[in-house]
Amino acid sequence: MSILLIEAFYGGSHKQLVDLLQEEIEDCVLFTLPAKKWHWRARTAAVYFMQTVPASADYRILFASSVLNLTEIVALRPDLGKLKKVLYFHENQLIYPVQKCQERDFQYGYNQILSWFMPEHKLAHIKNMPGAKGNGTTCPFMSLPVQEKNNRTVGLTKNSNSDLMLFDYKTQTECCTPLQERLHNPLTTPKELTELTPSKCTSHCQEDQPQSTCNLCRTPGGLECQQKPLHIIWPHRWEHDKDPESFFKILLKMKQMELSFHVSVLGETFTHVPVIFSEAQKALGSSVLHWGYLPSKDEYFQVLCMADVVISTAKHEFFGVAMIEAVYCGCYPLCPKALVYPEIFPAEYLYSTPEQLFKRLRNFCKRPDIVRKHLYKGEMAQFSWAALRGKFRSLLTTEPKEDL
Known part of the structure; x- marks a missing residue:
């Protein structure tokens, strides 16, 4: 003691x-x-x-x-x-x-x-x-x-x-397996981290799982299934310092342009939830895959593994564990070129204005294969337990x- x-x-x-x-x-x-x-x-x-x-x-x-x-x-x-x-x-x-x-x-x-x-x-x-x-x-x-x-x-x-x-978990090669292991187990090696891709984090196509939202499903024989729409994830606290208004403004603009995408809005809520969340959920409609806090770590990490792009619109951030976890699970990060982010993420993952973020997402919606084949160029191992x-x-x- x-x-x-x-x-x-x-x-x-x-x-x-x-x-x-x-x-x-x-x-x-x-x-x-x-x-x-x-x-x-x-x-x-x-x-x-x-x-x-x-x-x-x-x-x-x-x-x-x-x-x-x-x-x-x-x-x-x-x-x-x-x-x-x-x-x-x-x-x-x-x-x-x-x-x-x-x-x-x-x-x-x-x-x-x-x-x-x-x-x-x-x-x-x-x-x-x-x-x-x-x-x-x-x-x-x-x-x-x-x-x-x-x-x-x-x-x-x-x-x-x-x-x-x-990190108190070890990312698995398939979403259908448990993601959280005992802390004393060895972490994925640096080499494995640099080779981590969405295809490694997604489960095989299962006929009995029609609601699977994997990025780029693969059959056991290696044949690719039909590509799903770009899956965007926003895994932050539902509070004003994370600037959800900017994020949803961009998504609604994409929706009006009839761009094809899915979105998962996760993160913890407290007493006061910004009104924009209920308004955005209604406006985004069928584009929403997940909405709300996931108390199960395994379920949370599975959603991260199924997503393609993780977004931050934060106005105040000392580090951003949610972003690092998502990248670790194979997501392509897009962060403000401000706060702590330039110290962690290479320049290609940073944007300077909301308009730049919109253009990046618009291009990814048209070509989701770009992010699904991408190998993250930063270093994650230094942040592991x-x-x-x-x-x-x-x-x-x-x-x-x-x-x-």
């Missing part, structure tokens, strides 16, 4: 991260709050955990996401202040897109600043650490290498909404030093 994990918003990628750490690293104890009322979690979680986390002399390291106000919990619980602290940022609240034109509540960004502010003597120590990199600045909470780009601290472990990219396991284990098992 030497590692104390605290997650004030236990859902989505936040849950994915701490669950994996608890399962993969020994001597972890986890305390959480449900993934509801995010703003209240950010304001009051420290008071809650002050009361619920029992005192223990066995704690050595405190790991938390930045939803928790670290400054407050340390002030309220001096015993926790003595621990080595690892703070993981899923987003930057100072530049998080606002939904309405109104004065921003800076309290949440201020919480983040207070939680990672460090005195000069400690910053000097961090800069001299062997793993520290950057353009003169470093990440004061993680002993992993970091990059500084566009005023965002990007660690090797950052993913969706700065979420951590933790197999690649990151050792770094996390070292980070969370190293004894704290006096100057920490």
Whole structure:
């Protein structure tokens, strides 16, 4: 019980991260709050955990996401202040897109600043650490290498909404087989990753599965079945920062032009769902294959494997785990030429304007074979749990030093 994990918003990628750490690293104890009322979690979680986390002399390291106000919990619980602290940022609240034109509540960004502010003597120590990199600045909470780009601290472990990219599954060669395996199983090799294509992720044609939505079905004899329409997937949270309006505007324009395509709109929903989703579902009609959150990981990954193109229209993204997972399952990515995406995806997968995105999709609708034969030119293995396991284990098992 030497590692104390605290997650004030236990859902989505936040849950994915701490669950994996608890399962993969020994001597972890986890305390959480449900993934509801995010703003209240950010304001009051420290008071809650002050009361619920029992005192223990066995704690050595405190790991938390930045939803928790670290400054407050340390002030309220001096015993926790003595621990080595690892703070993981899923987003930057100072530049998080606002939904309405109104004065921003800076309290949440201020919480983040207070939680990672460090005195000069400690910053000097961090800069001299062997793993520290950057353009003169470093990440004061993680002993992993970091990059500084566009005023965002990007660690090797950052993913969706700065979420951590933790693959806890191994992509199979057929969608009809289970996709999620035990974490200790070896990940697909880098060579296999570069050779991953939709045809490898799709199931054989089955006469008893008339509703199969595979990209390019193949019979056991190797003969190709009739091509299906382009299958577009949008696997993000149904919230304004993912800019669903831009995405659906393009799809509706394609629909009006009578272009042939299918779409799967996945992702988690919360209390307030933008109106555009219900309007778009009705307008897209028969073009919709899947609509809504899929709680089963196996089912979710199967849909990713059956899709051709994965789209991001996000206005705020630290990493984008949903995009990486889709690419891993054989999808062709199209992302904004902004935010974190240029650091992850080669230039050919980036677009600068909605009009460029529309033209790319229009061409793919006319020639879906282009994306189905495409071999992804980026690198995925670096984001796998197999690649990151050792770094996390070292980070969370190293004894704290006096100057920490």
